[in-house]
Structure formats: C-alpha cells, structure tokens
Amino acid sequence: MKRKLSMMKKNLFKTMLSVAISLILLISILPLPVKGESVITPKNEMRAAWIATVQNIDMKPGMNVAQYTAWVRQTLDQLKANKFNAVIYQVKPTNDALYPSKLAPWSSYITGGKQGKNPGYDPLLIMLNEAHNRGMELHAWINPYRVTMPGESLASLASNNVARTNPSWVVKYGKQYYLNPGLPEVQNYLISTVKELVANYDIDAVHMDDYFYPYKIKNEVFPDQAAFKKYGTSFKKVDDWRRDNVNQLVKKIYSSIKTTKSDVQFGISPFGVWRNQSTDPTGSNTRASVTNYDDLYADTRQWIKDGSIDYITPQIYWSKTLSVAKYSTLLDWWSNEVETYANVHPVNLFIGVADYKVGLDSDKAWKNKMELPNQVIANRANKIAMGQMHFSLRSIQKNLLGYATILKQQLYNYTALTPATSWNNADQPLEPTSVQANKVANGMKLVIQDQNNIQPRKYVIYRFEGNEVGSYQNPRNIVDVVYNSKGNTVFLDMSANPNKQYTYGITSLSATGVESMDAYVVEVGSN
Structure with missing residues (x-):
C-alpha cells in the first residue's frame, strides 16, 4: 500500500x-547543563571522525587488501554504531597519495615501505565505497604544502615526487621540507592534484586542515625572500603577500572543485584562533601564543567573506575553563564570524574537538569525562554551529574515561543527517x-x-x-x-x-x- x-x-x-518527551528523558540522564544550553538531539548535525594516516596515527602500515578491507569495515561499523555520519580520511598526508595518482607517488604510510611502492589496491576507493555502503560521507583530507615529516630527507622520497623533479619548488624550514606557497607553479600543481582527486572519486568533500605556512620556529625565517622579490612586488609587507598566496590557493581550489563537480564541498579546519583581541579589536578574547593570521598566514575570515569554502571547522582544542583560550569564548567568536561575514553564500560551522586530550592533558579539565560531551552540548545550544569533527579515530576507539560511551548513549543516540549546502x-x-x-x-x-x-x-x-x-x-x-x-x-x-x-x-x-x-x-x- x-x-x-x-x-x-x-x-x-x-x-x-x-x-518534550525526548528532552525530559535526556535531562534525566545528563548532568545539568549550564544556563541556556540545550540537549535536544538535532535532526541535522555533522558527526565526523578524522582518520589520520600521517605517521600511521590511526592506520597501521603494511596491510594487504584483505586485511585493509577488514580494518575499514570494522572501523566504519564501530563509527556507524556510534551514530557518526562522516569520516575525514587523510589521503594526501604529505606530497603523496593513498590512491593511484599521476601527479603524486604512493604514500609510504600505506605500505610501510619506501614512498612510491604500490600496495596493489586502492585504499581510498575501498574506504569510500564502504563508507557510502553505510550511509556515511567521506571527506578526502589533503595537506597541500607539506613534503616531509621532521628529519626526513628529499632522498627518501620517490623519484617522481615533484619535490625531486622540481627542486626549485621546495624550501626547507626547521627539519622539514615544504612546497613554496609563493610560487605560481606550485599553486597550479596543487590545484591539479585536487582536480584529479575530485574527478576520479565520488567523494563528498575535499578537506584541508591547519597546515598552511608552517608553524613558526624561533629565530628562523621562512626562506621565501627570492619568491617575494619576484612575485610580491605589489605588496609592501611579506606577511600580506603570504596571506594572499594562501587566499588565492583557497579560492582556486574552491573554483576547481566546483567546475569539476559542483556539489562536492570544500572545507578547511584551521587552528582555533584567528587573532587575539590584544592585536586586533575584532579578534577573540584570547591570549593564544599562535594565531592563524599572524603566524600561519591563514586569513580564515577572508575565506568566509569570499565564499571560497563550504564549511569551516576551527580546531577549538581547549577546555571550557582554560583562561587563555576558553572553548565557549571561541565557539561564540567563530559563530559571530560566520553570521557576520558570510556575504557570498552561507558557510557551515563545525567545531573540531580534542578527543585526544580526554584523560591525558595537563589541563585538569580533561580529567572530567564530561568535558567533551559538554562541548557538544554547548555546540547545540549555540544554534550556529552545525556539529563537530572528532580528532581522532584512535582516541574514539580508546574511549578513555568512557567519554565516547556518553556520546553514544546520551548525545548521539539517534541518527542525524549531515547539514546541507543548499547554496x-x-x-x-x-x-x-x-x-x-x-x-x-x-x-x-x-x-x-x-x-x-x-x-x-x-x-x-x-x-x-x-x-x-x-x-x-x-x-x-x-x-x-x-x-x-x-x-x-x-x-x-x-x-x-x-x-x-x-x-x-x-x-x-x-x-x-x-x-x-x-x-x-x-x-x-x-x-
């Protein structure tokens, strides 16, 4: 019928x-939230888990296709049972790939061997198909500029890595190598890698995290003076030129994604503080030692203004009581940014939460099993934030203090749809x-x-x-x-x-x- x-x-x-009944039931099992906070389970909410492959944080190396497939299925079954609805899978941890690419070598993190070694299967395709089989989104996580991890040499890279075929594109800062963000040919290369990824896979989003210009090293200058002299003539300050380099890359990646597949989202997960109020009156009431704008040359506000992202996930990896950077202070600040500056089209605000700190951090607030669940409750009460992304898989699986059980039983107890991008x-x-x-x-x-x-x-x-x-x-x-x-x-x-x-x-x-x-x-x- x-x-x-x-x-x-x-x-x-x-x-x-x-x-009303749901609210009564939830209140009966949850600690009383602070004034104004809501515990009503939303119908639309991002509940994503980052799966970090760099240095094999969340994925062990050397699995054959049967072992890898079994691991993927077990992992996704667990997340699905916990009512997660998306995975953020790191497919380009350095200048490499966890899928067959004509532009980047095979990642060493899949085989455990030398970079460039073919595992004999397509890790991304298996993860993608298994996620979709469970109704879960897959966001392909890339790290654009990073070439090596600390202490690795260029000689350790595959011979077809562009860092070796085009050594003039590479700079060394500290103990790592990076592609120089100030070179147009680097930007063009990075855009082509994203286009290849989007064209070849039925992914739901491309995701970038907080690694733009590298975190500053005391008494060491990032070696891009020659590029600035050649390409930065319209800028008085190198800092402004660097920020523009990142802005241009973000804009061009967004445009490339939309011209390839218009419905694929582009999201970025930056460091949690744009600028401190002491530096800029429009910044947050925080005292962070690092900021996006001044240290990473990532002007996150500009991306919201330009409409060059579909979602932004600030990594608010601090407790609700940490005086220098309170969770609630930053949640409110980012919400105001999205409300105020999303001029071209709306931008979904998700929050990056620090599962990895539960039970382990020097901040005693993380010894409380309710710290992270209460952050989820605060996100819901906020009304602008549309969910959260959890860093990372292994912390969810370890479930220290039983925090993930609280999420499952009290907050993620019903299925939620991922938020729309109707623009x-x-x-x-x-x-x-x-x-x-x-x-x-x-x-x-x-x-x-x-x-x-x-x-x-x-x-x-x-x-x-x-x-x-x-x-x-x-x-x-x-x-x-x-x-x-x-x-x-x-x-x-x-x-x-x-x-x-x-x-x-x-x-x-x-x-x-x-x-x-x-x-x-x-x-x-x-x-």
Whole structure:
C-alpha cells in the first residue's frame, strides 16, 4: 500500500510532545547543563571522525587488501554504531597519495615501505565505497604544502615526487621540507592534484586542515625572500603577500572543485584562533601564543567573506575553563564570524574537538569525562554551529574515561543527517518513484526505485510503529540514511521486529543535502 504525504503537513502537537518527551528523558540522564544550553538531539548535525594516516596515527602500515578491507569495515561499523555520519580520511598526508595518482607517488604510510611502492589496491576507493555502503560521507583530507615529516630527507622520497623533479619548488624550514606557497607553479600543481582527486572519486568533500605556512620556529625565517622579490612586488609587507598566496590557493581550489563537480564541498579546519583581541579589536578574547593570521598566514575570515569554502571547522582544542583560550569564548567568536561575514553564500560551522586530550592533558579539565560531551552540548545550544569533527579515530576507539560511551548513549543516540549546502544547489528533489516493503527472516526489506530524471544522492528511511505517520522532524524516527544505488536501492532494516506493523516514509536527499518535500509512504508487517 502506497501513500504520498507532504512533509509540510505534520501534526504539530505530536512533534512538540515528542520533543518534550525526548528532552525530559535526556535531562534525566545528563548532568545539568549550564544556563541556556540545550540537549535536544538535532535532526541535522555533522558527526565526523578524522582518520589520520600521517605517521600511521590511526592506520597501521603494511596491510594487504584483505586485511585493509577488514580494518575499514570494522572501523566504519564501530563509527556507524556510534551514530557518526562522516569520516575525514587523510589521503594526501604529505606530497603523496593513498590512491593511484599521476601527479603524486604512493604514500609510504600505506605500505610501510619506501614512498612510491604500490600496495596493489586502492585504499581510498575501498574506504569510500564502504563508507557510502553505510550511509556515511567521506571527506578526502589533503595537506597541500607539506613534503616531509621532521628529519626526513628529499632522498627518501620517490623519484617522481615533484619535490625531486622540481627542486626549485621546495624550501626547507626547521627539519622539514615544504612546497613554496609563493610560487605560481606550485599553486597550479596543487590545484591539479585536487582536480584529479575530485574527478576520479565520488567523494563528498575535499578537506584541508591547519597546515598552511608552517608553524613558526624561533629565530628562523621562512626562506621565501627570492619568491617575494619576484612575485610580491605589489605588496609592501611579506606577511600580506603570504596571506594572499594562501587566499588565492583557497579560492582556486574552491573554483576547481566546483567546475569539476559542483556539489562536492570544500572545507578547511584551521587552528582555533584567528587573532587575539590584544592585536586586533575584532579578534577573540584570547591570549593564544599562535594565531592563524599572524603566524600561519591563514586569513580564515577572508575565506568566509569570499565564499571560497563550504564549511569551516576551527580546531577549538581547549577546555571550557582554560583562561587563555576558553572553548565557549571561541565557539561564540567563530559563530559571530560566520553570521557576520558570510556575504557570498552561507558557510557551515563545525567545531573540531580534542578527543585526544580526554584523560591525558595537563589541563585538569580533561580529567572530567564530561568535558567533551559538554562541548557538544554547548555546540547545540549555540544554534550556529552545525556539529563537530572528532580528532581522532584512535582516541574514539580508546574511549578513555568512557567519554565516547556518553556520546553514544546520551548525545548521539539517534541518527542525524549531515547539514546541507543548499547554496551550491537549492533544488528540492522528488520523493522516490516507488518503494516495495516486505518481511524477511531478519527484519524488513525495502526496495527503493527511482526513475526521476534527476537522481537523488541519498534516501532517508523513517519508520513509525503501526499504520500512522509521525513526525519527520524527530530524529528518533530515522532508521538510517542510504546512498542511492543507480535508481534501485535495497535497504534491510534489521532493527525492525517482523511481528510488528510499521509505516515507512522514505524521502530523497539531493547531492547538496536538500530533502524532498514529500515522502513515499508504505505499510508493512502484521495485521
């Protein structure tokens, strides 16, 4: 039996009652939040885990294809069970690749051998397919300028690494080598690597973190004076030229992504402080020893103004009580930036949270298992922040003090949709053409068919007990999110009781996360 239901025609009383009950239940198990903070589980929230491959932080080297695939599946199953909806997978940790590339050598972090050694399989493709099989987004994480880690020589790099074929592109600062951000040929090369990545893989986003110009080393000058003399003639100060180099790269990468695949997002996760108020009255009320603007030459505000990013994830890796850089102070500052300066198009604000500090940091606040969960609660109360990204996988898995269990049981207890980027395309998709629902031995089987000209990217599976449709705004009614499988998508609801009657509502999500107005409604089960 099929019924179409407009999602705009919902029972307001049922929705309010359901939300009130959820709030009461959550308050009963959570510590009392500070004044004004909310614990209502949002329907749309980024819940991402960084998977760091550099120096094999989160991934061991030397796995064959069977071992790697098993590790990926186990990892993603755990994250899925914890209601995470995205992974930020580091595919270019240095000037290398965890996928077959014509522009960069194979990363040594996949094989554990010399850079350039082929592992015999495509790590990115396996991770991507397995993530999508679980309804999870994959953001491909790149580090553009970094060539080596400390102490590594250029001779240790593969012979086809551009740092070796074009040594004039490279500078040494401290114990590391970098591509010189001030060279146009370096910018062109980096843009081409992103274009190759986006063209060849069905990724949901390209992600850059906080490594732009390297963190400053005392009494050492970054060696780009020759490039400044040649290319920086329109700038009086080298600092302004450096910032412009990064701004131009960000703009050009954004443009390259959009011309290749317009729906693929571009996000950046910068260091948590733009500038201190003591330096700039519009900066944050912090006393950070490092800032984006002055030390890393990353003018994060300008990217928000230019509309050259889709999301920004400041790494607010400090506690709510640290006097020099309070979490809440920075959460409010970044929220104000996004509200004030997103002139070209909106920018989603996610927060980078420091799972790696739980139970381990010298700041005693991190000895409290509620420090990080309370930061998630603060993000929700803030209303501008649309979720968080957790650094990193191994800390989530270690679950020190049981903090990740608290997240799972009390805050990530329902499925959430990743926030939309409607400014890339606001068109609302149509609901599926048809859905067949049948009881099977281990649950309920849904076959979703779509013959619409414009295919949705995902479907949202809502489930209601009995033969009545409930609220589409309450996340407790979301069973799962599934990627469209070429118009014929099969979903097995193993959490359903075969002896019960259910009403399913299936909506479509566009490639930019816009949900259909209508749901395809189907009843299945006993009675």
